[in-house]
Amino acid sequence: MIARTDLRGRRLDAATLRQVLPRAGFDVEAAVDVVRPICEQVRHGGAQALRDLGERFDGVRPTQLRVPAPALQAALDELDPAVRAALEESIERARRVHRDQRRVDVVTQVVPGGRVTERWVPVGRVGLYAPGGLAVLASSVVMNAVPAQEAGVPSIALASPPQRDNPERFAGLPHPTVLAACALLGIDEVYAVGGAQAVAMFAYGAKETGPDGGPDGEVLCEPVDLVTGPGNIYVVAAKRLLKGVIGIDSEAGPTEIAVLADDTADPAHVAADLISQAEHDPLAASVLVTPDAALADAVEAELEQQVAATKHTERVREALGGSQSGIVLVDDVQAGLAVCDAYAAEHLEIQTRDAADVAARVRNAGAVFVGAFAPVSLGDYCAGSNHVLPTGGCARHSSGLSVQSFLRGIHVVEYDRAALAEVADHVVALANAEDLPGHGDAVRVRLRDA
Structure with missing residues (x-):
């Protein structure tokens, strides 16, 4: 079910490891050519284009691109109490962690009369994306919204694909659990728009059709400054295409897990964890790195049993059998760390003796x-x-x-005349060395009557 790569006794330099380690094929550049006309259609066609694209790609034509407030409240009211409690706990714990990440302004007195302040200013408006394909990730609403809110972003919008298989009252809207998560977080600007067209809507904004048939009517969605959130390859490609028009968080590909384990690990735990990521997507990567061949054998045996019993058997089997997944045998835990640092997994589990000490030596992992x-x-x-x-x-x-991710550092420079005069000769010398005499003149003109 899962391939093996034996690196025991081999020299583990970074270049070799990047060539031999499992990795998903993810050709974003090819997808850019696919999404380019979609983004242009949204840019010029506005809300009408969004409806047309929803019908084309999601199989449903949204009648209401912006989710009405009553639908958000209804989704929360009808949410399974156990799911609501879990979302509330997730939000509360995420707030605890992210609140401690807040930055404070720092003032540095460089010289008497000269200081530099670094101010931390939140992005003005962000667009969050919540996927709705193979898995409806309401948890991603929490993970994107909480840090934005804790950073103090004043305007937050969210887009998620319209669903066609929901109960009648939610047909053509994002999944009810996504809507309920938005309601819990106080996000009331939510759009039934998915895929590359959602990124384009955030980048360019969108208007309703005007009286003359063009997209010059009422504003549906204002442009944003930054787009964050996971998505499929077409969402990633749209981010790459529109980067510069908007800021982006990352070009996230298929999910990954690497497990560094020795003979102390429980093979049932390791197998279950590999499956947990493989069920996301047939392209998901699950990698075990171990110096213990017996553990590798035991994990393979567990995979046979657990994959047969899991819900998404075919998807999991395809992911584990793909070139992006595998078991990597190494000489020892130290060699395993070198492999894991070269792989730089999204998620890295350490299931070894002295796991905390081993984890402290990890350099590269999400x-x-x-x-x-x-x-x-x-x-x-x-x-x-x-x-x-x-x-x-x-x-x-x-x-x-x-x-x-939602903050920008702005340097504020304050110098009085005496502080400028003290350093003027150095500024002029560097300006002349770079053949930019106007830079020096901008200092001299301030001090010429001194």
């Missing part, structure tokens, strides 16, 4: 889950951490979503 009782699924919902994380090796240089 999030690290330590020990037998911190599975990735805990982080997906109720650990308090954020589950919007870098994929495809991007954890080598990028972080997951946080309050910082």
Whole structure:
């Protein structure tokens, strides 16, 4: 069911590891060509284009692109009490963690009369995306909205695909659980728009059809400054295409889990965790890194039993059997750490002796889950951490979503005449060295009567 790569006795340099480790194929650039005309259709066609594209891609023509307030309240009122309690707990724990991420302004007195202040200012308006395909991720509403709210973003909108298989009162709207999560979070600007067209709507804004038939009527959605949230390859491609028009959080690909485990790990735990991510998507990556061949054998045996019993058997089997998944045998835990750092997993579990010490040596991962009782699924919902994380090796240089994602640092420079005069010769020298004499003149003109 799952392939093996044996790296025992081999030199584990970074270049080799990047070539031999399992990785999902995810051709965003090819998808950009697909979404380009979709984004242009939204740019020029506004709300009418959004309805047409909803009918084309989601199989339902939304009659109300903006979800009415009564529908949000109805979704919350009809939500299963156990799910509501779980969402409330998820929100509360996420708030605890993200509230501690808030930044404070810092004032540095460089010299007497000269200081620089770094001010932290939230983005003015953000568009959040909640997927609604193979899995309806109401938890992603929490993970995107909470850090934005804790950062102090004043305007938050959310888009999620319209559903055609809901009860009649929710037909053509996003999934009721997504709507209920929005209601719990106080997000009242919600759109029944999915895919690349949602990103384009956020980037360009959208108007209703005007009297002359053009998209010059009432404003449906104002443009945003930043778009965050996971989605399929077409959502990712739209983010890449429109980056610069909008800011984006990341180009997130299929979900990934890597488990670094030794002979102390429970093979049933490891197998269950590999399955938990494989059920997301046939392209999901599940990787076990271990120095223990006996554990690898035991995990394979567990996978045979557990995959047969899980709900999404075919999807899981396809993901585990794909080139993006595998068992990697290494000489020891230290070699396993080198493999995991080269792989830079979205989610990395450490199930070894002295797991906390091993975890402290990890350099590259979106999030690290330590020990037998911190599975990735805990982080997906109720650990308090954020589950919007870098994929495809991007954890080598990028972080997951946080309050910082919604803030901008602005330097405020204040110098009086004496402080400027003190450093003027240095500014002029550097300006001349770069053949930019006007830079020096901008200082001299202020001091010429001194």
